[in-house]
Amino acid sequence: MAHGKRGNLPPLQLHIPEPKYRPGDEADFSDIDVPKIDALPRPDESSHPSKLSAYSYGLLRVLDFDGMAKGSWNPNLDADILRTMLRNMMLLRAFDDRMFRAQRQGKTSFYMKSTGEEATSVATTMALDNDDMCFPSYRQQGILITRGYSLTQMMNQIYSNSGDHLKGRQLPIMYSAPEHGFFSVSGNLTTQYPQAVGWAMASASRGDSRIAAVWCGEGSTAEGDFHSAMTFAAVYNAPVVMQIVNNQWAISSFSGFAGSERTTFAARAVGYGIAGLRVDGNDPLAVYAAMRWAADRARTNQGPTLIEYFTYRAEGHSTSDDPQAYRAAQEFAKWPFGDPVERLKQHLIVTGAWDEERHESQLIELADLVKAKQKEAEKNGTLGHGLHHPFESMFEDVFEHQPWHLKEQCAQMLDEQRAKFGPDWEPK
Amino acid sequence: MAEAEIKTMNMIEAINSALNVMLTKDDDVVIMGEDVGYFGGVFRATAGLQQKHGKTRVFDTPISECGIVGVSVGMAAYGLRPVPEIQFADYIYPGLDQLVSEAARMRYRSAADFICPMTIRSPFGGGIFGGQTHSQSPESLFTHMSGVKTVIPATPYDAKGLLIASIEDNDPVVFFEPKRIYNGPFSGYYDRPVEPWSKHSASAVPQGYYRIDLGKASLVRAGGAMTILTYGTMVHVVSAVVDEEGVDAEIIDLRTLLPLDIVTIEASVKKTGRCLIVHEATRTSGFGAELAALVQERCFYHLEAPVERVTGFDTPYPHSLEWAYFPGPVRIGAAMKKIMQD
Numbered sequence: 194m195a196h197g198k199r200g201n202l203p204p205l206q207l208h209i210p211e212p213k214y215r216p217g218d219e220a221d222f223s224d225i226d227v228p229k230i231d232a233l234p235r236p237d238e239s240s241h242p243s244k245l246s247a248y249s250y251g252l253l254r255v256l257d258f259d260g261m262a263k264g265s266w267n268p269n270l271d272a273d274i275l276r277t278m279l280r281n282m283m284l285l286r287a288f289d290d291r292m293f294r295a296q297r298q299g300k301t302s303f304y305m306k307s308t309g310e311e312a313t314s315v316a317t318t319m320a321l322d323n324d325d326m327c328f329p330s331y332r333q334q335g336i337l338i339t340r341g342y343s344l345t346q347m348m349n350q351i352y353s354n355s356g357d358h359l360k361g362r363q364l365p366i367m368y369s370a371p372e373h374g375f376f377s378v379s380g381n382l383t384t385q386y387p388q389a390v391g392w393a394m395a396s397a398s399r400g401d402s403r404i405a406a407v408w409c410g411e412g413s414t415a416e417g418d419f420h421s422a423m424t425f426a427a428v429y430n431a432p433v434v435m436q437i438v439n440n441q442w443a444i445s446s447f448s449g450f451a452g453s454e455r456t457t458f459a460a461r462a463v464g465y466g467i468a469g470l471r472v473d474g475n476d477p478l479a480v481y482a483a484m485r486w487a488a489d490r491a492r493t494n495q496g497p498t499l500i501e502y503f504t505y506r507a508e509g510h511s512t513s514d515d516p517q518a519y520r521a522a523q524e525f526a527k528w529p530f531g532d533p534v535e536r537l538k539q540h541l542i543v544t545g546a547w548d549e550e551r552h553e554s555q556l557i558e559l560a561d562l563v564k565a566k567q568k569e570a571e572k573n574g575t576l577g578h579g580l581h582h583p584f585e586s587m588f589e590d591v592f593e594h595q596p597w598h599l600k601e602q603c604a605q606m607l608d609e610q611r612a613k614f615g616p617d618w619e620p621k
Numbered sequence: 622m623a624e625a626e627i628k629t630m631n632m633i634e635a636i637n638s639a640l641n642v643m644l645t646k647d648d649d650v651v652i653m654g655e656d657v658g659y660f661g662g663v664f665r666a667t668a669g670l671q672q673k674h675g676k677t678r679v680f681d682t683p684i685s686e687c688g689i690v691g692v693s694v695g696m697a698a699y700g701l702r703p704v705p706e707i708q709f710a711d712y713i714y715p716g717l718d719q720l721v722s723e724a725a726r727m728r729y730r731s732a733a734d735f736i737c738p739m740t741i742r743s744p745f746g747g748g749i750f751g752g753q754t755h756s757q758s759p760e761s762l763f764t765h766m767s768g769v770k771t772v773i774p775a776t777p778y779d780a781k782g783l784l785i786a787s788i789e790d791n792d793p794v795v796f797f798e799p800k801r802i803y804n805g806p807f808s809g810y811y812d813r814p815v816e817p818w819s820k821h822s823a824s825a826v827p828q829g830y831y832r833i834d835l836g837k838a839s840l841v842r843a844g845g846a847m848t849i850l851t852y853g854t855m856v857h858v859v860s861a862v863v864d865e866e867g868v869d870a871e872i873i874d875l876r877t878l879l880p881l882d883i884v885t886i887e888a889s890v891k892k893t894g895r896c897l898i899v900h901e902a903t904r905t906s907g908f909g910a911e912l913a914a915l916v917q918e919r920c921f922y923h924l925e926a927p928v929e930r931v932t933g934f935d936t937p938y939p940h941s942l943e944w945a946y947f948p949g950p951v952r953i954g955a956a957m958k959k960i961m962q963d
Contacts, residue, residue, distance in 0.1 A: 328695075359732045369731040376698060377731035381722045387688050388723070391695025391703075398651070398677040398701075405695075417715065421688030428683055590729045591767050593736075593791045596836065596880035 210449030214521035222529050230254045231264030235482070238490045242468045249459035249469035252503060255478035258531070260539035266482040268320075272546035278319055278477055279537045279547070280555065282311040285335045286534060287559040288344060291567055292351055296365075296512045300575035301351050303365045307332045309507030309525060312477040312533035313438045314408070315339050320484035321406055326396075328376045328389035328407040331366055332438070340373045344563065348570035355580040356573030360589070365576075382413035386422035386435065393433035393491075394425070404432040404491040406484075411458050411501075412443025415451045419461075423499070427465045432491035434484060435467075435499045438474065440506035445519040459501035467497050474502030475530040477537045503530070584610060584620045630826040631818040632803045635777035636666045636742070639784040640704065642830050644674045647702060650788060652679045654689060654706030654742075663708060664744055664803060690716035690741065694723050697737045704788055710745035710797060711757045724793040725768030740787040744800035745773075746854050746901050747938050748807065748947055756938035758853075758902035763795045764879045764911065770794045770835055771878040775802070775856040776823030779876060782833030790835060799853035809858035809949040838882035841872040847895035847960055850875060850886060850912050855899045855948065862953045868961070870897075878908055886912070887919050894925040895960050901948055904932040926963030929956045 198204070214220045233251040236244070255266050262269075270278075289306040296304040307314060314335025318327065327336050337347060349356035351365040359369060369377035376392075379385060389407035396403050409419065414437055426433055437458045441448050451458070462469025468490065472483045480502060487498035507525040509516045525532075541547030574580025588595060588603040595603075611618050630638060643650045652667055658681035661668030671679040682689050686707055693703035707713045713720075724737040747756030763771045772787055772794055774780035780798065787794040801807050805817045818824035841856060846869040851859050856874045863870045871889050875882065890896045896916050898909040909930040916928050931948045939946050 326699075359730070362732065363730055367730070369734045371731075371734045377727065377735050379723060379730075381718060384691065384719060384723050387691025387719065388695035388698060390688075391692030391697075392699045393695075394692060395651075395696040395699035395701050399699075417687050418691055418719070421683075421685040421691060424683045424685060425688045425692050590733050592770070592880075593728070597883060598880070 210447070210454055212447035212449065212520065214524065216517060216519065216521060218521045220521040220524045220527045222527055225529050226252070227529055228252045228254070230257060231266070235265040235486065238486060238493065239495050240468070242462070242466050242496075245468050246463050249462055249471055250457055251471060253470055253472040253479045253483055254476055255482055256476045256536055256540055260536065260543040262478055262540060266479060268478060268482045268485060270478070270481070272541070272544070274319070275537065275541055275546065278316060278481075279534070279541060280559070281315045281319070281335065281339045282477070282534050282537065283555060284559050284562070285311050285315060285338045287556075287563045288334070288338065288347070291563045292348070293512065295351070295567070300571070301353070301365050302576055303512055304351065305331055305366050305511045306508045307335060309532060310438055310440055310474065310504050311335055312480045313436070313474050313502045313504060316477040316480040317406065317436065317484040320481045321488055322403070324374055324403050325488070326374050326376065326389070326392055326403060326405045328385040328392070328405060329378055330382070330385065330408050330410060330413070330438075331378055331380070332410070333408050334366065334368070336375055337368060337370060337373060340375070342370050342373045342375070344566040345570045348567055349573055352570060352573070352575045353581065354570070354574035354576070355582060356570065357582070360582040360586045383409045383416040383418045385409070386418050387425060389435070390422045390425045390431050390433050393431040394429050397429070397432050402492065404434065404488060406434045406436065406488070408436045408438060410443060411437055411439035411441070411448050411453065412446060412451050414458055414461060423461065423465045423467065426497040427467050430494070430496040432494070433497045434487040434491055435497060437499070437501045438504060439501050440504050442506045442510070442516070442520065444510045444514060457501060459499060462499035467499050469499045469501070471501045471503060473530050474504030475528070475533040475536060477533050478540070505530075626828045627825050628828050629819050629824050630777045631805065631824065632774070632777045632780050632798065633664060633666055635781040635826050636784055636798065637668060637670070638826065638828065639781040640667060640670055641673065643704070643785060643788045644670060644678055646830060649700060649702040650678070650704060651696065651701050652704045652706070653682050653693070655682055655684055655708045657681060657706050662706065664800065666742070667706070686712055686714070686716035687719055690719035690724065693739045694719055694727065694737055697739050698727075698735045702738050702788060704740045704742060707741055707743040709755050710743045710759055711754045713741070713743055713759065720769065720793065720795075721766045725766050728792065729768060736791055737793045738791045740784070740790070740794045740796050742784070742796045742798060744803075745797040746799045746801055747943060748801040748811065748854065750940065750943060751938070752940040753937040756943070758900065758933070760797055760878060761902060761906060761908040761911070764908060768793065770880065771797070772835060772876065773797045773799065773853045773878065774876065775799065775853055775874050776821065777818055777826050778823040779833060779839065781826055782831050783835065783876060785830065786832040786835050789832065794835070797853070801854045802857060806857040807854055808861035809947075809953070810861070811944055833876070835877045836880040836882055837876065838885040839874040839876055840885070841874050842870065844869040844871040845893055846870055847897055847957070848873060848886075848889040848893045849897045849899060851899040852876065852878065853901065855901055858949065859899050859953060862950045862957070865950070866954055866957055868957055870957070883915065883919070886916065890916050890920040891923045894923050896920070896924070896928045897931065897956055897960055898928065899931045899948060899953060901933050903935045904930065905935050907932055926960050929960050931956045
């Protein structure tokens with residue numbers, strides 16, 4: 194029913210964004226702009242945001258497509274550090290592959306891989322100090338791997354088993370590791386953004402030297418929390434690095450549903466008066482350089498930075514997702530910025546710091562390492578196979594001290610177990 | 622000693638005093654909110670605190686409740702003890718996700734890796750011609766989510782002691798301040814002159830530190846004819862009606878809705894055999910429903926009459942017809958008569 198339509202005016206039209214390619218289409222990314230390396234040279238860390246607007250619309254690159262590091266953003270890292278970076282990214286990929294398979298084998302309910310996005314969690318973390326506080330979204334397991342957190346612990350959490358430090362309460366991959374500067378992962382999107390800003394404000398108010406770093410996906414920049422966080426970060430000049438991993442897809446919704454048809458995600462910074470950088474997220478050296486620049490800025494009271502990593506989600510959103518149902522099959526293969534692991538490998542090889550043989554043996558070494566850790570973790574059980582935390586633990590940590598109603602409900606739950614398993618049942 | 626000195630305070634002054642005591646006592650306490658800094662808050666609850674404790678301890682925020690609560694969660698994760706103010710309870714909803722899904726779950730989801738010792742202060746309730754966006758009583762929402770404590774004082778003395786205990790609590794607390802009684806207890810007769818707190822014994826407030834443990838109700842009036850469970854502004858309205866009707870009712874001010882003082886409630890209802898529940902909030906799924914269910918579960922064989930509820934109506938809070946909405950003396954008196962006849 195058309196209300197208020199006047200004959201001489203064209204009808205209004207509602208725009209519903211549509212991605213360029215759907216299943217069966219031939220993906221073609223030749224229209225994606227690939228600016229020259231150093232098209233926007235590295236500015237001084239103390240530059241005022243008003244002088245940096247162009248950086249939100251460009252694309253920070255260091256590695257060319259022949260594997261050479263070039264330009265003023267080149268962080269000139271030692272070969273040892275680069276090999277560590279490669280190893281961390283390969284370990285992350287090996288871990289992801291193994292845990293994806295564990296889910297398919299019915300050992301857990303859920304898993305999320307970070308394939309194709311490894312640089313955005315590994316290279317970034319390497320550019321931070323180890324005691325800086327990270328507020329991840331659900332796809333930054335690379336932070337923990339880079340900081341040397343126990344793989345077995347991660348697997349215990351994924352299995353929700355008796356060794357799970359989080360007592361089997363959280364969906365797999367929602368780790369928490371305060372001693373590794375890793376905040377508890379939430380399933381509600383971008384809630385970590387204002388929290389990271391608050392942590393950074395607290396650090397600044399205490400004259401601390403630690404900064405906060407926070408990650409979200411491009412899709413969830415649409416949440417109010419993102420914008421509240423940007424406002425607070427700008428208002429209080431908070432020492433925080435805010436990062437958007439733009440992997441093009443939020444489950445089945447392409448980035449257009451978060452506004453990418455009109456501008457970049459880094460450009461969100463401009464309106465807030467925050468420094469913004471848009472970075473090739475599959476170029477580990479560019480990612481490192483951007484984070485280093487932003488971290489130095491935050492650490493010297495120059496304020497917050499918003500970084501967009503332009504990357505591609507190579508696999509499904511999670512084990513519960515099948516991307517073949519909504520996007521063209523060969524998108525990742527045709528992604529103009531390649532694969533971050535392959536690009537770093539190529540760089541190390543062309544600079545004489547690596548070779549195919551070492552790469553192959555490292556692949557095997559890491560796969561074996563992950564397998565061994567998995568065996569260790571599975572001694573503590575897998576999801577639904579008997580070994581879990583005591584039943585009463587369900588009622589712990591709701592509050593510091595358990596109120597009467599939770600005590601009563603706990604007793605009821607134990608009675609229910611006895612009714613199920615017999616009077617000799619022990620609450621283990 | 623100055624600590625023990627007693628001063629006559631209204632509820633705003635008592636809250637201000639509690640905040641001042643805690644800012645002085647604990648470096649980790651920070652206060653933030655809309656207009657709370659230099660100006661001292663639209664209700665003056667934070668007056669003078671920024672001047673005394675500095676701008677990094679007491680400061681204004683952008684108008685973003687999501688930001689205020691979210692930033693507080695992050696500050697708590699750092700190790701601070703934030704006491705954010707939400708200017709009106711009606712404005713708390715944009716911050717609800719940060720409270721329900723984040724603050725309330727932090728201890729549980731991280732197995733106590735991270736905790737959230739945050740106290741959200743917020744004026745609530747009507748009777749001030751605030752219309753539907755400045756009058757709501759949303760307290761039952763907060764008792765329905767696991768991991769949050771809900772506290773509502775009814776006197777200056779309680780407000781200070783409960784607020785200090787809330788700030789010291791290591792879990793998130795929503796501290797609702799009945800703004801109708803900021804300046805004086807309210808009898809429910811809006812057409813009578815306002816009585817100042819100075820005439821009420823609970824306006825004698827120690828200037829120093831003291832705390833009232835959460836989860837403990839207060840016996841306002843002992844009696845044998847019926848038990849009246851209430852909190853906030855309604856404590857005073859109920860007291861006035863009980864005096865007027867000359868009914869020997871036992872009035873219990875719950876003070877903390879969660880954790881609830883079930884021991885006091887149970888003992889009283891078993892003694893009197895009758896139970897009336899009075900709150901200003903809307904009726905359906907209000908906290909009265911929970912109280913009625915608990916009393917029925919625990920005191921059924923002692924009850925001589927059905928449990929009665931007196932509440933606000935299930936409409937938005939009206940502006941011009943505020944006093945037809947408010948659960949005043951007429952509604953309470955009728956319920957008391959009914960419960961005694963049954």
